[in-house]
Amino acid sequence: MMKKLAITIPLILVVSLVGLIAGCGSSSNDGKSSTPSSTPSSTSQTPDYSNKANWLALPSSTKNKVDVFFLYPTVYQQSSPSDPMVCAINNPQMQEGAKAAFSRDATVFAPLADIYAPYYEQAAIAVLQLPLDQPQPTCSGDPAGCRGYLPHV
Numbered sequence: 001m002m003k004k005l006a007i008t009i010p011l012i013l014v015v016s017l018v019g020l021i022a023g024c025g026s027s028s029n030d031g032k033s034s035t036p037s038s039t040p041s042s043t044s045q046t047p048d049y050s051n052k053a054n055w056l057a058l059p060s061s062t063k064n065k066v067d068v069f070f071l072y073p074t075v076y077q078q079s080s081p082s083d084p085m086v087c088a089i090n091n092p093q094m095q096e097g098a099k100a101a102f103s104r105d106a107t108v109f110a111p112l113a114d115i116y117a118p119y120y121e122q123a124a125i126a127v128l129q130l131p132l133d134q135p136q137p138t139c140s141g142d143p144a145g146c147r148g149y150l151p152h153v
Contacts, residue, residue: 047089049118049149054089056098057106057117068109069149070117072101078124085127085137089119116149 047054057070075097076087087094098119106115123137130136 047118047120055116055118056095056102057115059114059116062114064112064114066113068106068113068115070102070106070109070115071120072098072105072117074122074125075101076122076124078126083124086121086123089121094122095119118149 049055052058056072076091076094078085079093089095098117102117106117109115127137
């Protein structure tokens with residue numbers, strides 16, 4: 001149990017930092033909406049991680065002594081300037097990219113670990129090109145599914 005906590009706590013810290021670096025922090029909104037055009041799969045803005053459809057990988061049972069909480073890289077790209085800067089977790093283009101990244105990067109852990117990989121809101125890479133004095137888009141709710149993973153620990 002202590003060994004699992006020793007692994008889990010640093011992973012949660014890393015996940016939190018990744019969320020901040022990805023541009024999903026708080027900022028002023030100036031009345032401009034950064035709400036994604038795709039509707040999240042939950043009734044609130046916070047994704048419902050008790051819904052299995054909101055997970056790219058969610059083990060049905062724990063069979064290994066180690067968990068891997070996998071965060072795929074930013075895969076969301078705006079198809080046109082009118083697309084939202086932040087996509088919902090059920091965005092088909094983002095989910096397709098997430099599946100490709102998962103099969104390329106996370107499956108190496110499968111023989112040794114239970115892999116947890118939530119779908120999560122992503123800011124498009126174009127966010128990095130926004131002027132700093134312009135309101136930045138924000139993600140809502142659970143940073144990269146961290147709280148959704150905790151009940152499995």
